[in-house]
Amino acid sequence: MYLTWINEKKINNLSWVEGRNNFARKMSKKPINKVLEKYVYLSSKDTNYILTGIKKLHGDIFQGVGIELGAGVAIFSAIISKMSRNKKIYALELVPDIVKIIQPKVFKRYGNAKKAISVLGSFDDIRLKNNSVDFIVEYDSLHHSFNLLDTLKEAYRVLKPGGKIIAIDRVQPNSLNKNLKNRLLNNKYSKDWLNANHYDLNKKLSRKMNGEHEIRDSEWRKAFKSAGFKNISITHFTRPSLKFFAYSILTMIPDFIKKRSKYSILSAHPFHHVFQSLYLRQPEERNIGKYIGYLHLMKNKKILSKNIIYAVK
Numbered sequence: 001m002y003l004t005w006i007n008e009k010k011i012n013n014l015s016w017v018e019g020r021n022n023f024a025r026k027m028s029k030k031p032i033n034k035v036l037e038k039y040v041y042l043s044s045k046d047t048n049y050i051l052t053g054i055k056k057l058h059g060d061i062f063q064g065v066g067i068e069l070g071a072g073v074a075i076f077s078a079i080i081s082k083m084s085r086n087k088k089i090y091a092l093e094l095v096p097d098i099v100k101i102i103q104p105k106v107f108k109r110y111g112n113a114k115k116a117i118s119v120l121g122s123f124d125d126i127r128l129k130n131n132s133v134d135f136i137v138e139y140d141s142l143h144h145s146f147n148l149l150d151t152l153k154e155a156y157r158v159l160k161p162g163g164k165i166i167a168i169d170r171v172q173p174n175s176l177n178k179n180l181k182n183r184l185l186n187n188k189y190s191k192d193w194l195n196a197n198h199y200d201l202n203k204k205l206s207r208k209m210n211g212e213h214e215i216r217d218s219e220w221r222k223a224f225k226s227a228g229f230k231n232i233s234i235t236h237f238t239r240p241s242l243k244f245f246a247y248s249i250l251t252m253i254p255d256f257i258k259k260r261s262k263y264s265i266l267s268a269h270p271f272h273h274v275f276q277s278l279y280l281r282q283p284e285e286r287n288i289g290k291y292i293g294y295l296h297l298m299k300n301k302k303i304l305s306k307n308i309i310y311a312v313k
């Protein structure tokens with residue numbers, strides 16, 4: 001069972017929706033943990049770990065009625081639906097076959113299917129009343145918005161006064177220059193990636209064509225503020241590994257050198273910010289807005305950082 005908040009005909013002709021629909025159909029017979037690994041690069045344990053860190057930082061914000069924006073496979077909604085103080089969570093996603101085929105399996109395996117509700121729709125048109133939800137959460141989906149401010153205004157509308165939003169998303173450093181930003185967006189996916197994600201191998205698909213945007217720290221803050229939010233903070237959970245620190249040092253190479261090197265599309269937060277992760281390990285209130293070396297216990301070693309944007313209506 002799922003709710004429909006959009007006319008399905010309107011979305012199926014978007015090329016990236018087609019790719020993700022294919023993914024859902026081709027992966028439908030695979031074990032659900034494998035589907036999670038491929039779509040969201042997280043296990044249920046990793047997801048739980050991130051949510052526990054967020055609760056330690058910002059308190060138990062997942063109480064009452066919530067909505068997950070761009071929920072994809074909806075592992076976040078599943079885990080939140082198991083929390084005793086959560087009443088209900090809508091998992092809003094635009095790709096029809098992800099909603100119809102994958103989400104029910106995720107809820108059955110990891111969630112409480114009575115409290116987690118799949119919704120086919122867009123985060124730009126949330127069919128809920130003004131001031132009706134207690135919290136909003138999203139994982140790596142808002143940077144896909146074609147108009148971040150409009151999407152955030154819609155989120156603000158449905159939140160109750162005092163309600164919280166948590167966006168776990170890509171946050172580029174303010175130092176990201178225009179050239180590097182363009183290189184990142186125009187970068188084409190490899191054949192291996194296309195194959196692994198069940199996209200058409202004959203298409204040259206750039207990250208931009210796949211709906212990606214690169215949003216700097218100051219741009220996120222400005223958009224949240226303009227939408228009406230207050231108490232905005234961005235905290236960084238990091239994996240304090242050699243690779244992580246090496247990237248943060250390499251990212252400071254001047255662009256005219258970097259663009260000709262194998263690091264031409266490397267973007268990381270600079271070392272003079274991230275070195276905090278060496279000694280800060282606790283996601284607790286006094287560390288809000290800082291770089292916290294918290295991800296070392298996560299299984300997927302490729303995950304070097306997660307940015308936690310928090311704001312209040």
Ligand SMILES: C[S@@+](CC[C@H](N)C(=O)[O-])C[C@H]1O[C@@H](n2cnc3c(N)ncnc32)[C@H](O)[C@@H]1O
Pocket residue numbers: 020039040069070071072073074075076092093094095121122123124138139140141144145211
């Ligand atoms: C990179 S994935 C993020 C992973 C996803 N949160 C998950 O846990 O599986 C981005 C998700 O946002 C969805 N999305 C993009 N634009 C959307 C929109 N306008 N409304 C709802 N979902 C959208 C995509 O279909 C995709 O599933």
